[in-house]
Amino acid sequence: MTETTARGDISATIGSDLPYLRRYARALTGSQGTGDNYAAATLEAILQDRSIFSDGLQPRVALFQAFHKIWSTAGAPTADTEDPQTRIESRALDHMSGLTNNTREALLLSTIESFSFEEVGEIMGTTSEEAESLVGIAIAEMERSMAGKVMIIEDEAIIAMDIHSIVTEMGHDVTGIARTRSAAVELGSSDRPDLILADIQLADNSSGIDAVNDILAQFGDIPVIFITAFPERLLTGDKPEPAFLISKPYSEDQVRSAVSQAMFFASTETLKAHA
Template sequence: MAGDDTQIHIADLIGNELPYLRRYARALTGSQSTGDNYAAATLEAILQEPAIFQRALSPKTALFRAFHLIWSTAGAPTADTEDPESLLESQALAHMSGLTNNTREALLLSTIEGFSFEQVGKIMDIEPGEAANLVDIAISEMQKSMSGRVMVIEDEALIAMDIHSIVSGMGHTVTGIARTRSAAVELAAKEKPDLILSDIQLADNSSGIDAVEDILGQFGDIPVIFITAFPERLLTGDKPEPAFLISKPYTEEQVQSAVSQAMFFASSRSLQVEA
């Protein structure tokens, strides 16, 4: 009975953090299904062995630390490479081998999930200074390894200009900015983007999700980053969900990190084809 009470208490502690663990897991692996599998495995492990959930830490930090224990034990994989349909994710394995160990983990934890370097250290079992160094290395390595054409779908002019500045400052070319669903489709038709960065609610009350679906229906697989004030609404598990998600209000570092991650996986496919 005491064990049941412990499980219920832990479930209460981490319930609100699960959407963010799933966001992190899928960005880390580049796959919704693989990320969700490791998030689920983490929950099962915590329920079977509550000691891996360190209560001295904040619930979110303890949850992410437990995830890293499970994920690292499995060899820090990206995706199910035996699935022939997972070409984008499986080909990222070869590309990832050229990156310094643990850099992407530290980058995502710090910039996307908002952990301090001290918290990143607790999660990854490293010193805060090492965590900061890993983030710097990740940004440098990933920005130098690729550049491409980025399309922005955003109806707020100031935000659109800010994103344009951040993305172009990273060395990418911004193909244009669209404020509505129809404008987005027209813009993509003029020049196919390598990456789409899209808001959810657009100027004509249309959906950025619908605009992206229209574009993907025309061109096939293009990496997408969504921006929303309510990321948990897109992390329900009920349907295909974005691997890359930025919460509003965002920071420059969050945009840089998400763009680098998305372009990283996208470039993995082209690198493999050229080889």
């Protein structure tokens, strides 16, 4: 087999999973640029040394395992490695320094990427029991860290109320629920949120993406979580892509995880530490 053929084979194997690795890397680092750099370094390492991509695992697990080999070697980004003019995660980096080691990785892998605890253990080089323990620690530590104002953009009443319940039970304040683009912009303008949870397809066939872009154009960087039945509309490879993207049907754990972590990247002064 020629080198070109080998590269083509591995590219075909991992191609469909690459958008999800990029999503994970963005959520982990809080920066699209930094996340993409780690994902690109992983692909380059696999192409240079095929042995780091384990043939004994499912391709998606093997890809994320290879990423973690790169991640653990390089270490998590620090404030000195990020551009202070473009990053919104300055607070996150301070808060992450207080988290138990490896908990945030385990939480993202389990809740956002839907790996089993056994798979998380394979990716991170630990046991399934330890992976489960790390997830539990992460949830407790992150939910204790801070609270803020959350805006919900969702046209389905039952889903909107469910998300509202999850968010308020976590200790956050909900500024309101918007069902259309225009209503979302009006709500955002009247009460700036620390975090936005948004669907893509809204009641009047307007776009949640457009609504979010309108709000961000007014206020600048605000963390956004998209909860949608159409994730492929956002995982396109074009910039910007959301760090937090949950597919419907979602689980409560996915929402709680994404909200807790996205709050780490909120930069507004209305955030308050939990008692």
